[in-house]
Amino acid sequence: MEVWFTEKQTENLSLSCQVSEVLVNKVTSFQEIGIFETPSFGRMLVLDGYIQTTEMDEYLYHEMIAHVPMNTHPDPRYVLVIGGGDGGTVREVLKHPSVEKVTMVEIDREVVEACREYLPVTSQALGNPNVKVEFEDGFQFLNRHPGQFDIVIVDSTEPVGPAAELFGREFYELAYKALAPGGILVAQTESPFYNRDLIVSSHKYLKEFFPVVEMYLAPVPSYPGGLWSFTLASRQNQPTAEEVLQKAKQPDKCKYYSPEVHRGAFILPPFVQEIISQKEE
């Protein structure tokens, strides 16, 4: 018999895909975890009913959340990833030879364990000797580590459940303080079609602390609306400065990121510019 998984993207809209094998389907202290084998997307990680990453399209999200800040910073050595339990962001960060240590802080140990067993494409990076995985709340971890990181990447789930606090003013203040001089924060900030309020508030809060706040876009087919936003906040470097783009290299085996794509991702259409300009109202 056919088995299907359905993601309720909104009350009135859903995406369904056939499931050839249910590899994980359990409840942890923090959330529900599913890992499914699917004909459409390959293996797929689902948390609390929302698709997080799929073998078919994970490269788009992971390349763009990692290489844009890594190539904007002149010499990123110490990198913190908050969330990102599947390991895909860490894998991309490790492609930069300047990196000395990557710390991943994931609240849910069982997500990492499930991904290490069933999603090797992303999670194999977590076995790298320069990677330290901490199972802790990202908020508390930041509070204990001021001034230490060149790059902080917030690779969170939706702003409901365990990740809700990762989009608030206090969190962004802590992230600012956790950065070394010249440090850069990047956060995934959901869909410009469906999450306008979150984009507006994230921008407003980040602008209180950072002199440079810029949004960029990338397509992610398995996410609602298919177009995703990332917000980069920098203590110094502009992500689209000519010297940044000239120096940017295309890391090994990239299927979406290139220095030209980096430049193009910051070109925002009028409807997105309008969302961002609301922060000043």
Add this chain to the structure above:
Amino acid sequence: MEVWFTEKQTENLSLSCQVSEVLVNKVTSFQEIGIFETPSFGRMLVLDGYIQTTEMDEYLYHEMIAHVPMNTHPDPRYVLVIGGGDGGTVREVLKHPSVEKVTMVEIDREVVEACREYLPVTSQALGNPNVKVEFEDGFQFLNRHPGQFDIVIVDSTEPVGPAAELFGREFYELAYKALAPGGILVAQTESPFYNRDLIVSSHKYLKEFFPVVEMYLAPVPSYPGGLWSFTLASRQNQPTAEEVLQKAKQPDKCKYYSPEVHRGAFILPPFVQEIISQKEE
């Protein structure tokens, strides 16, 4: 009771949205037509089970299929739209003051009649005195009108059913011949995630006739994968030439298109460049 429409995007993947009212649901000589009122997308036109256009996101597709070629041509006066029965492409073309006449050739009169009744946001443009609507096969129409158009826009359905021939070598040859010197053809060429073979063959055929063939991308949430490709073939002008971009204007009330977005849409990520380079194998 809740009523839902489901689009089977592939055998193993489907998108479903709640339907608050079925406005049209009929079979014509060419295809099945549905127009539904939905909470997610507003009114939605569906042909043979595939979503064609929705009030929520039609601007993305229509602005990008129209303004990129219109702004690439130095003085577009005579414009032909093949397909496009909802009228959205014609609406965008009419925003350019150089236009003297727009001819829309749609094979299915009942699509236009249904859209004129239930989708005024796109179809009201069809009442403009400079617009001529012809109900005919696009292939045959091109054959009878050599050398007449500055711009030909192929705003077709999927490459199955009535539109299958609109992606073939013979069709592109006729389209080339229907263009005046300096003329430009644009075709929607489906998803770079799901329709690689079609993109490869379209490029190969167009390259036989046109000196300039370039692909560009735009997000369309209601289409499979959420990222759409368009292929522009030009008898003369390069769509990303500096003089084209300097002269390009942002037409009235654009929510997605701008001259900067025009430039950025031609920046192709490595995985798309790889698809296109297959034409030379």
